[in-house]
Amino acid sequence: MRIRLLAALGWTILIAGLCWTPRAVVREVEEEAGFWLVPHFDKVVHLGMFAGFAFLWLAAARRPRYGAVALAGLAFAVATELGQLAPQVNRTADLDDAVFDLVGVALGSLAFRFATARRARKRDAASAPVATGAEAA
Numbered sequence: 697m698r699i700r701l702l703a704a705l706g707w708t709i710l711i712a713g714l715c716w717t718p719r720a721v722v723r724e725v726e727e728e729a730g731f732w733l734v735p736h737f738d739k740v741v742h743l744g745m746f747a748g749f750a751f752l753w754l755a756a757a758r759r760p761r762y763g764a765v766a767l768a769g770l771a772f773a774v775a776t777e778l779g780q781l782a783p784q785v786n787r788t789a790d791l792d793d794a795v796f797d798l799v800g801v802a803l804g805s806l807a808f809r810f811a812t813a814r815r816a817r818k819r820d821a822a823s824a825p826v827a828t829g830a831e832a833a
Contacts, residue, residue: 700752700755700756701790702754703785704752704753704756707748708749709743710745711746711749711776712776715776715779715780716776716780716782716785717785718750718786719785720786730809730811736794739793740794742796742797742800743795743799743800744806745797745800746769746772746797746801747800747804748767748802749769749800749801750765750766750802750803750805751804751807753765754805754808755808760812762805762809765805766802766805769797769800769801770795770801773794773797774794776789776797777791803826821833
């Protein structure tokens with residue numbers, strides 16, 4: 697299995713695990729970690745998780761399919777929020793979280809497009825013939 701596919705699968709599993717962590721565990725972590733005191737820190741986390749989701753799935757594909765990754769990101773955002781309503785998880789689904797998930801998918805897609813365009817420019821520059829002194833004049 698390709699390493700990029702493993703990275704995308706692993707990241708997706710990590711997101712699901714974090715989003716579906718039971719409320720009791722989340723409260724315990726919140727009490728011990730001071731960064732949760734930052735207003736709306738969870739929104740930044742959602743944005744980052746889903747930016748990584750989009751970037752890694754686009755990188756895993758032989759030919760990036762932005763529409764498919766966007767739809768998968770939407771479906772996964774809805775699934776993670778609805779999964780929080782399960783009695784075992786006992787958390788609340790939040791439309792704001794889902795919106796930040798989708799913003800993350802968009803930013804991750806933009807980052808991937810920028811990264812691949814930059815890599816292509818470097819590759820093209822490296823493969824261009826170098827002019828010698830007589831040819832440059």
